[in-house]
Amino acid sequence: MPASARQREVLLDALTARSGAAPLHVEQLHWRWYGPLDTRRFRDAWRAVSAQEPVLRAAFAEHAAGSAADGPCVVVHPEAAPDPVRHPYGSADWHSLLVGERLRPFDLHRPGPLRIALLDEQAGPTGPTRVILTFHHALLDGWSVRLLLRSFYRAYLAAGRTRGGERRPDVRDHLDWLARQDDTAPRAYWARAVPPPDSRTLPPATAATAAAARGDRPARTGHGRARIRLTPGEAVRLRAWAARHGAAESTALGAAWALLLHRGTGSGFRPAPVAFAVAASGRGITLRGASGLPAPLQGPLPLHVRVDPAAPVTRLLADLAGAALGASSYEWVSHGQIHAWSGRGGDSELTASLLAFDPPAGPPFHPGPPVAVEAELAEEGVQLGRPQAVDAYTALPISIRAHHDCEGGLVLTAVNDRTRVPDGEAEAALAQTALLLRELPADTDGITPAKEFLRLLAEAVGPATPTGPPATRATGLVELRPAAYPGAGTVLLIPPPGATADSYTAVADAHRGPQALATVAPPADAAACLRALRPALAAGEPLLLGGYSGAGQLAYEVARRIGAHGWRPPPVAVAASARGLARTLRTAAPQGPSG
Known part of the structure; x- marks a missing residue:
């Protein structure tokens, strides 16, 4: 079945990631298993769950020659199951194992979006044992894995025996449901609700972090991670304050982040728009049984609000709650679809940050193990530690996830792409967000203007540095000539x-086809070419790769990777001269819609 729009975007992130970068969209869940753990019984239980849950046997098909599919497709294999790997005491370091499992790439063409590692923390059969689940968001989200765990515990207690056949609805039913949705209403809604182009999407740098960034140390790459905690008392006050004004803690987090973004607009105390994405569960849809469906339903939705410093901060809270309510009506729509409907260019980002708020542990808010299951495990001498999540790296510059720990504290974790948000700026943004969350409940009467909290930030961390334009996604595409009409396709040279930068100027003059003609600034590798092609792949436009003779090997590698991720591999045209290349391009070009 054709992959969902959200799945296509996750695959595009993987396809266009920088060479050598850590895998994106890989999340982990880990906890301690106290008491005896029977490896064979553990493995049999997961096999039983896999027999009932098609998503654990799902994969993406490589594009086959002659296939009519224009993009990635999901297939469910008849047999597959996670194969837990147990590491005896002393054979592996805990932190190294956790990181190693996260950095080990998934082959999404093979069934099994979930892998399991066990690490004995002491010798002997009674543990404790660390359990690590590593999973890919292309086929599973965090809620899904917790649902699967509930099924696993029941299967473990039953010694690997389960009742019933395959789950319905399953991941295929969800894809079928998505394919049948009419996008008229969501298009109309997002035409009104899409963030304005001048929205501020990233927090500002403080004077201190800007000075550090100007130092002599080379810029770090990869991803950073920072964490900060509100005490249980602070978390209770925040929750009570938000509830008193008809909002949830997640909305209070959004209000704090919106205030922080406003500081980067350079507008002082004047109203200005800000925008960020929020994680939507995707399970508030009309598909029956969606709340209990293990599948990649969760995804980001863009929100925007106009922050008016003169208005009460509770107005900001209400505006965000209203925006979230409106967006929730169409939480099955993907961020990429909204971007496409907005008509923005491929290098223009609707948002550059993501906020996620995990619900409290345990039913009805969170699918933890049922009390009866925990009691049966306890009778066998088994106790389960509370699972802890390790957030996935995303393609966004920064994301913040909030969750309550076992003591009732509110933990905020920031994950940042260091090439766009250095560690110091991410840590400062997280600290300022926590400061606001601690201070917002001081607004006991609901009339304190937002500018008082902006002043508080200025007093605490100093002035924000001058800000640049809204965030953009650098595609590296150099346009030589626009398309003659929409949908004509793209030729990438x-x-x-x-x-040199002007190597293909003569080709642009000689080529008479209707396609957009573009190249990539040299020197370029396959990853740079794929990033340049992302907008065309996302739009499903006809593609053609071309170049002088020396570019053939790289062009074929780019085409191979596109096909390996499920898209139709574009044809490749190679010639020795500009005039010869123009003729070859005209012959090889796929036919798009006529103008």
Whole structure:
């Protein structure tokens, strides 16, 4: 079945990631298992769950020659199951194992979006044992894995025996449901609700972090992670304050983040728009049984609000609650679809940050193990520690996830792409967010203007540094000539070794086809070419790769990777001269819709 729009976006993130970067969209859940753990019984239980849950046997099909599919497709294999790997006491370091499991890439063409590692923390059969689940968001989200765990515990207690056949609805039913949705209403809604182009999407740098960034140390790459905690008392006060004004803690987090973004607009105490994404569960849909469906339903939705410093901060709270309520009506729509409907260019980002708020542990808010199951495990001498999540790296510059710990504290975790938000700026943004969450409940009467909290930030961390334009996604695409009409397609000319910026100027003059003609600034590798092609792949436009003779190997590698991720591999045209290449392009070009 064709993959969902959200799945296509996750695959595009993987396809266009920078060379050598850590895998994106890989999340982990880990906890301690106290008491005896029978490895064979553990494995049999997961096999039983896999027999009932098609998503654990799902994978993406590589594009087959002659296939009519224009993009990735999901297939469910008849047999597959996670194969837990148990590491005896002393054979592995806990932190190294956790990181190693996260950095080990998934082969999404093979069934099994979930892998399991066990680490004995002491010798002997009674544990404790660390359990690590590592899973990919292309087929599973965090809620799904907790649902699967409930089924696993029941299967473990039953020694690997389960009742009934495959789950329905399953991941295929969800894809079928999505394919049948009419997008007229969501298009109309998002035409009104899409963030304005001038929205501020990233927090500002403080004077201190800006000075540190100007130091002599080379810029770090990869992802950073920072954490801060509100005490149980502070969390209770925040929750009570939000509830008193008809909002949830997640909305209070959004209000704090919106205030922080406003500082980056440079507008002082004047109203200004800000925008960020929020994680939507995707389970408030009309598909029967969606709340208990293990599938990749969760995804980001863009929100925007106009922050008016002169208005009460509770007005900001109400505006955000209203925006979230409106967006929840169409939580099955993907962020990429909304971007496409907005008509923005491929390098223009609707949002650059993501907020996620995990519900409290345990039913009815969170699918933890039922009390009866925990009691049966306890009779066998088994106790379960509270699962802890390790957030996935995303393609966004920064994301913040909030959850309550076992003591009732509110933990905020920031994950940042260091190439766009350095560690110091991410840590400062997290600290300022926590400061606001601690201070917002001081607004006991609901009339304190938002500017008082902006002043509080200025007093605590100093002035914000001058800000640049709204965030953009650098595609690296160099347009040589626009398309003659929408949907005509794109020809990407691959730079050969030693190419200069004007290597393909003569080709642009000689080529008479209707396609957009573009190249990539040299020197370029496959990852750079794929990033440049992302907008065209997302739009499903006809593609053609071309170049002088020396670019052939790179062009074929780019085409191979596109096909390996499920898209139709574009044809490749190679010639020795500009005139010859123009003729070859005209012959090889796929036919898009006529103008």
